Amino acid sequence: MSDTPQTRQASEVDEPAETAPTTTTTTRTTTTGESDERVREEWRDHEFAGPAKLSVEDLNVHYGDDHALKDVSIDIPERSVTALIGPSGCGKSTFLRCLNRMNDRVSSARIEGSVTLDDEEIYQEGVNLVELRKRVGMVFQSPNPFPKSIRDNISYGPRKHGDLETGLLARLLGRADEDEREELVERCLRDAALWDEVNDRLDDNALGLSGGQQQRLCIARCLSVDPEVILMDEPASALDPIATAKIEDLIDELSEEYTVVIVTHNMQQAARISDQTAVFLTGGELVEYDATGKIFENPESQRVEEYISGKFG
Numbered sequence: 001m002s003d004t005p006q007t008r009q010a011s012e013v014d015e016p017a018e019t020a021p022t023t024t025t026t027t028r029t030t031t032t033g034e035s036d037e038r039v040r041e042e043w044r045d046h047e048f049a050g051p052a053k054l055s056v057e058d059l060n061v062h063y064g065d066d067h068a069l070k071d072v073s074i075d076i077p078e079r080s081v082t083a084l085i086g087p088s089g090c091g092k093s094t095f096l097r098c099l100n101r102m103n104d105r106v107s108s109a110r111i112e113g114s115v116t117l118d119d120e121e122i123y124q125e126g127v128n129l130v131e132l133r134k135r136v137g138m139v140f141q142s143p144n145p146f147p148k149s150i151r152d153n154i155s156y157g158p159r160k161h162g163d164l165e166t167g168l169l170a171r172l173l174g175r176a177d178e179d180e181r182e183e184l185v186e187r188c189l190r191d192a193a194l195w196d197e198v199n200d201r202l203d204d205n206a207l208g209l210s211g212g213q214q215q216r217l218c219i220a221r222c223l224s225v226d227p228e229v230i231l232m233d234e235p236a237s238a239l240d241p242i243a244t245a246k247i248e249d250l251i252d253e254l255s256e257e258y259t260v261v262i263v264t265h266n267m268q269q270a271a272r273i274s275d276q277t278a279v280f281l282t283g284g285e286l287v288e289y290d291a292t293g294k295i296f297e298n299p300e301s302q303r304v305e306e307y308i309s310g311k312f313g
């Protein structure tokens with residue numbers, strides 16, 4: 001009686017994932033063709049050298065009744081590239097937007113859990129959201145420059161935040177606003193690998209640039225307020241291969257100084273540019289997080305392996 005298939009199945013379901021024995025995980029196939037396996041804690045527990053820039057603990061996001069992110073815990077190391085991959089609708093953008101509280105703008109969103117930036121809770125009361133979004137900047141899928149000159153696109157952010165008048169740079173240099181502005185514009189455009197292409201037309205409208213140039217301008221604009229973390233949501237998905245290669249080279253360079261978190265649908269891109277990769281799967285679960293080489297060559301989860309090899313998603 002105690003050995004009927006029915007009771008065996010019930011005891012398997014009751015067993016907590018973290019105490020599961022090290023036997024092979026039993027999987028079935030769901031109607032969408034995915035394997036039905038339980039996420040194991042150790043698949044998501046990526047160790048890296050050095051302190052975490054961002055630390056996410058038990059993050060849950062609901063949009064009304066829709067549970068978009070489930071119990072996500074992950075540490076993101078500084079000065080590196082972390083890729084977020086997974087099928088459409090699995091919560092990648094939602095997760096990214098939680099890292100600088102952009103989801104606060106979505107009235108139906110309910111966010112629970114903890115996100116720390118340099119060990120400080122960003123979801124505590126009294127956090128200055130303008131300051132937070134300066135430290136954790138964002139670049140979107142479609143380039144969205146302001147309909148202003150190339151120069152103004154860069155100097156607008158610092159001027160809005162008052163940095164050109166009162167910022168450290170201004171105080172140290174003690175120079176006229178104009179000089180500081182020109183210096184900042186050049187530095188940001190150089191850092192975004194765009195200077196050589198636009199330095200003779202800084203007064204032209206930014207909307208006259210190509211898509212790839214506009215996206216680099218948006219990255220330059222993001223750099224102009226001196227961020228520490230740069231969040232990118234599919235920044236190259238609308239670009240041709242040459243523009244994409246430029247963005248990828250740029251991300252590689254930026255990661256020497258900044259912490260970059262990037263959502264991409266392009267597996268080769270994730271494999272090429274990231275140091276570690278987090279895989280989200282349907283239902284808003286973070287299934288596996290590890291060094292990028294490990295995720296792409298030898299993932300622990302069968303579902304991750306199936307996703308990466310293109311069996312679903």
Ligand SMILES: Nc1ncnc2c1ncn2[C@@H]1O[C@H](COP(=O)(O)OP(=O)(O)OP(=O)(O)O)[C@@H](O)[C@H]1O
Nearest residue numbers: 063066068087088089090091092093094095106108
């Ligand atoms: N503003 C919103 N209001 C209501 N539901 C939302 C909102 N944004 C996202 N969702 C829902 O949350 C879930 C996750 O969406 P999200 O945009 O984070 O997925 P994604 O992984 O970025 O997908 P894609 O790869 O298509 O961009 C989806 O079910 C989506 O419908």
Ligand SMILES: [Mg+2]
Nearest residue numbers: 092093094233
């Ligand atoms: Mg998205």
